Amino acid sequence: MKKTIMTALLALALVAGINTSFAAGIGYVDYAKVSTSYPLAKQYTQELDKKVAAIKAYAEAQDKKILAAKTDAEKRAIRNESVKQVRAKQQDYATTRNKYENILTQKVVAAAEKVRVAKKLDIIIKKDSRVTGGVDCTLDVLNALK
Numbered sequence: 816m817k818k819t820i821m822t823a824l825l826a827l828a829l830v831a832g833i834n835t836s837f838a839a840g841i842g843y844v845d846y847a848k849v850s851t852s853y854p855l856a857k858q859y860t861q862e863l864d865k866k867v868a869a870i871k872a873y874a875e876a877q878d879k880k881i882l883a884a885k886t887d888a889e890k891r892a893i894r895n896e897s898v899k900q901v902r903a904k905q906q907d908y909a910t911t912r913n914k915y916e917n918i919l920t921q922k923v924v925a926a927a928e929k930v931r932v933a934k935k936l937d938i939i940i941k942k943d944s945r946v947t948g949g950v951d952c953t954l955d956v957l958n959a960l961k
Contacts, residue, residue: 840949841938842950842952843940848953849953856919870908936950939952
């Protein structure tokens, strides 16, 4: 009986040791750093900033037109058209932003997957999702994005 228990304990210890040796670990990526360092992300941010500036410039120009209008009907017409155009520009901004975010996410995920496989990690998560530990893969992901 003692021999059976010892054999079972030894087998359990071996299985636990084998499972631990195959556990590769967890990597993490500082997504904020990637989004500010990756050239394509910078380009997309600049393009979106231009769209925001264009919306503001249009709204300011329309405000001046409203102030210069002579009648209430003319002011209403300008205001209605302005609201319609600003909404269209905001929708364009939102659509473009979503498109860019999807493209960037796909590229970062693909790069992270390459790094995960190369480093033999179990998973790579966002830095903000971790509490402690893990392997910082941010620079490796940025290099894989080049």
